[in-house]
Amino acid sequence: MKKRALITGITGQDGSYLAEFLLEKGYEVHGIKRRASSFNTSRVDHIYEDPHVDKARFKLHYGDLTDSSNLTRIIQEVQPDEVYNLGAQSHVAVSFEAPEYTADVDAIGTLRLLEAIRFLGLEKKTRFYQASTSELYGLVQEIPQTETTPFHPRSPYAVAKMYAYWITVNYREAYGMYACNGILFNHESPRRGETFVTRKITRGLANIAQGLEPCLYMGNIDALRDWGHAKDYVRMQWMMLQQEEAEDFVIATGVQYSVREFITWSARELGIELEFSGSGVEEIAKVASVTGDKAPALKPGDTILRIDPRYFRPAEVETLLGNPAKAKEKLGWVPEITTQEMCAEMVAEDLKTAQRHALLQAHGMDVPVSTEG
Numbered sequence: 001m002k003k004r005a006l007i008t009g010i011t012g013q014d015g016s017y018l019a020e021f022l023l024e025k026g027y028e029v030h031g032i033k034r035r036a037s038s039f040n041t042s043r044v045d046h047i048y049e050d051p052h053v054d055k056a057r058f059k060l061h062y063g064d065l066t067d068s069s070n071l072t073r074i075i076q077e078v079q080p081d082e083v084y085n086l087g088a089q090s091h092v093a094v095s096f097e098a099p100e101y102t103a104d105v106d107a108i109g110t111l112r113l114l115e116a117i118r119f120l121g122l123e124k125k126t127r128f129y130q131a132s133t134s135e136l137y138g139l140v141q142e143i144p145q146t147e148t149t150p151f152h153p154r155s156p157y158a159v160a161k162m163y164a165y166w167i168t169v170n171y172r173e174a175y176g177m178y179a180c181n182g183i184l185f186n187h188e189s190p191r192r193g194e195t196f197v198t199r200k201i202t203r204g205l206a207n208i209a210q211g212l213e214p215c216l217y218m219g220n221i222d223a224l225r226d227w228g229h230a231k232d233y234v235r236m237q238w239m240m241l242q243q244e245e246a247e248d249f250v251i252a253t254g255v256q257y258s259v260r261e262f263i264t265w266s267a268r269e270l271g272i273e274l275e276f277s278g279s280g281v282e283e284i285a286k287v288a289s290v291t292g293d294k295a296p297a298l299k300p301g302d303t304i305l306r307i308d309p310r311y312f313r314p315a316e317v318e319t320l321l322g323n324p325a326k327a328k329e330k331l332g333w334v335p336e337i338t339t340q341e342m343c344a345e346m347v348a349e350d351l352k353t354a355q356r357h358a359l360l361q362a363h364g365m366d367v368p369v370s371t372e373g
């Protein structure tokens with residue numbers, strides 16, 4: 001029997017990689033997408049199957065984590081073996097602007113899904129994965145962080161995800177559901193949303209190298225993160241649902257870098273050496289040298305990075321470093337792609353787009369270049 005999976009957040013970074021992964025494993029994959037005024041399925045368009053075709057294995061349903069009746073109806077229709085709850089208002093800085101909505105989607109949305117499974121009597125059939133996060137550690141109590149490190153969330157996003165974490169544990173303990181949390185540290189890819197820091201950097205620098213924008217405006221570039229590749233992390237999401245007993249796992253690389261280092265590597269991928277000077281909000285980065293042909297728009301002395309305090313957060317998570325020993329020991333999971341390899345892949349993809357846009361611009365056409373985030 002073909003297994004059936006339901007993914008919330010299928011149009012996001014992880015949802016798209018997970019859908020590909022499950023289709024390769026032979027699953028029938030159902031996803032919930034939000035209604036939007038323009039197309040929002042670009043990350044999954046390549047795996048879309050015409051629903052009129054017999055035996056289509058990829059199906060999208062309109063829905064929203066704020067709508068219980070809609071979630072219950074979809075789960076009843078799909079009767080999933082596995083539910084992956086990846087849907088969320090996932091931007092930490094935005095959660096300070098929209099705290100109530102973030103709580104509704106990220107916290108209560110998780111409860112709505114678990115309750116729908118229970119209400120439909122599927123609690124013994126349907127396995128549940130919750131996209132928990134290293135943001136739960138916030139103001140870190142222990143380095144590196146493990147499954148037993150205490151939480152101290154530092155944003156409305158992290159507080160909402162803390163509710164989701166515990167309600168998942170509670171449904172496991174109260175109703176014997178196979179429900180588990182993946183406590184995932186930051187993971188990125190060429191499909192990463194454009195306003196998260198890594199993608200903002202790779203896309204912004206590629207645009208600057210091609211003369212599409214003048215300068216990158218950043219927040220706290222001394223923040224430290226443990227960055228992995230989304231492809232490695234979705235494999236682990238699936239593995240967590242294939243065990244005898246549901247358990248929670250930390251997923252991380254175990255290596256930490258600063259935002260500043262990520263900027264330096266990204267620039268090098270484009271043949272640019274940077275020189276940082278000044279401090280605090282006065283810090284800037286100038287081009288020290290340019291080699292190769294990837295940055296034709298730049299010359300030594302150009303200032304291409306400045307600090308803009310509007311990207312500082314009301315409460316910052318300064319440092320995160322995970323210890324994935326339990327995942328390695330119990331599941332044999334180790335990340336296959338290094339942070340540097342991932343950075344190179346992201347820059348290469350963003351450079352291709354920037355080169356295409358530069359060509360269009362040279363022919364008098366408008367191109368999108370915003371790097372808000």
Ligand code: NDP
Pocket residue numbers: 008009010011012013014015032033034036040063064065066085086087088089090091105131132133134183184185186187188193
């Ligand atoms: P993305 O922001 O790329 O994707 C989020 C997805 O959730 C999108 O499909 C989005 O839809 C959907 N969504 C947002 N609001 C709603 C809603 N109200 N109802 C239904 N769906 C909604 O996130 P990632 O793929 O990076 O992350 C996946 C999950 O993992 C998230 O829950 C995130 O919080 C969590 N996480 C991510 C980490 C990371 O480093 N990437 C680390 C740890 C946890 P649309 O496309 O329409 O916006």
Ligand code: GDR
Pocket residue numbers: 090091092093132133134135184185186187195196197198200217218219220221223224225259311312313316317318373
């Ligand atoms: P994060 O990711 O908050 O860790 O949440 P993000 O990439 O947004 O920020 C990482 C760090 O970089 C600093 N930073 C900036 N961030 C952004 N977005 N824009 C900037 O200009 C900028 N300058 C510096 C931030 O202050 C922060 O310290 C991500 C999300 O995917 C969450 O959903 C997920 O739960 C966690 O990772 C683990």
